[in-house]
Amino acid sequence: MNKYFFIGFILLFSTPLFSQAFKNDSIKLFIDKSIDLIKENSIHTENLDLIKHELYNKSKNLNSLNETPPFYGEVFKLLNDHHGSLTYKGENYGWKKNSSTTNFYLKQKIKTEKKVISKVLDKKIGYIRIPGNSDFAFKKVDSISNDIVSHLNSINSSKIEGWIIDLRLNTGGNMYPILLGLKEFIGTDLVFGGFKNSKDELTGEWQIKAGKMQIDGIELTRTSNLNYPIKENIPVVILISPYTASAGEMTTISMIGRKNTYLVGEPTADYTTAVQGFKINEYAGLNLSTDYVIDRNQKIYKNNIQPDFKIINGDDLENLKNDKKIIKALELLKK
Template identity: 60%
Template sequence: MQVIKYPLFQILLFLCLSSFSQTFKSDSVKSFVDNSINLIRSNAVDTTNINLIESILYSKAKNLDTVSDLAPLYTEVFRLLRDHHGSLKYKDRTYGWDKAERPENTYLKGRLKTEKAVVSQIIDRRTAYLRIPGNHDFAFKKVDSIANDITAHINKVSTAKIKAWIIDLRTNTGGNMYPIFLGLQEFIGDNMVFGGFRNAQGLSSGQWEIRDGNMRIDGIKLLRQVQLKKPLKKDIPLIILTSCYTASAGEMTAISLIGRKNTYIVGEPTADYTTAVQGFTISKEAGINLSTDYVVDRNSKIYTGNILPDVEVLQGDNFENLKRDKKILKALELLNK
């Protein structure tokens, strides 16, 4: 007779989990925990603490009466996942991890409420300036209008005298990255993969590319209706401005340009939302959003945290008078060199 030997740890873990599954006070709570753990284990980009998460949920949930009592436990779950981009949605409430000790910029924080439109102007006669805020096009209903608006603003300030550009992402708190990429297509380049995503196994799970003037994001072809009236000079110098509020799609936009020739980032470290987030259904009343992939740039560098500027400039922002804005002044100094 063949004897199969199992390590003592596996035996203890099996017995422990078996006891958890038999002592739940509520079947609905147990089902919720089981479903959420399976989704996390299969999809989260960082599952380093999955066994600890499983142990905590089983231990704390087994005596709960309802899922309403259970839901607040997921704040700790997302902390252990190191995922402040994801969250649990249950009924009308959201449970996530609010990463502590975030930097703050009082001036920009106040401007976030009013910065809703693209801004363009010419600075010092030869530098074009473009400020792109975040958007709320999560339903992909405004891809054309957002991309066309960005292109229209580029056309507005693009002249033969322009020798460099500043793209300001300080108030870009996120949204839909597709139309921003599309609006900035000529800055990004052509005939290249300029970024994408990698899953927990390090495998490609999405690719951003431009071939023969056609942009494809994760296999989806994007077409822009408004075209540039004047071609951009190849590798024209470019400064990207960032802040502690540059997040998600704003960070993806910066990453789409990182690695481009004559391109530098000036400002503050970004907000650290450089993961792709997907939503999964747990029950009729609940869903879980998980960070499932890390973003990579055109050089295949993986971003597991925020983007650090090439030249750090903290505070000193002044949208009312750009010639007194410390980040813009530093950008102009670099461009002059």
């Protein structure tokens, strides 16, 4: 994480800066409410005094509250929270962290590849590619999970000896239907992940019991079933990329610690936090990173996910036989 060393600066200004007079008192109330929400709920509370000083200094002479929201991009940068944002009158104000790696081929593919793809490779390896989704309102949980199951049914059989789950184009969305669709791969009767806050307190748990999946206490059910079971502990390779983000990363973490499971590709996008929304007023709210995700072995993910086998570029979704990550995956599965 980036660190900001402003200790002397903060001490110098800490006494008088918060007593500044505002031209518009509603702006001060807005800033104070947002700072309180961050302090109470965010896993990132670094630099709060500096953040408050900067917001006060930039906003004290403004006439309208409408002029303040753009300053919150810098707020989230100082928080080191690129997953959160301020929403004000339908507009989002956040900070986009520059990725250390860029895969131009996959970046272009994300624009056109929107559907699940499945096929059999080398007559005995099941392959399924799952993109991101936009089901933030939880209206497509059934359709998305059933679509995944339908694709699995189209290729699964007694001849399948291993699986490749391709999450390279999974930019996020709703993780519930993805996990539900892949439930049989994750395991049976286990806790396979969850969330912890900045105090190391468990705030959510992902589990499968008696064949039913529960995420943070919410039971998820599927309306479709597999025609042929997924073999227990069958070898699985997960393909990841710099664009595997949020729900894509949660799906990856749900598999980490599973027997005979390997990650191949490039480090993920680093959106491994749970985000919750908090209301400031009728026009605005804060989306804050409130929890870190953990895997089945209680490992906390504060940064991106690293592959077991790093392969930079070499992607070819048109011809998978030439895809360097697929080639490595097949090599691992054949062993």
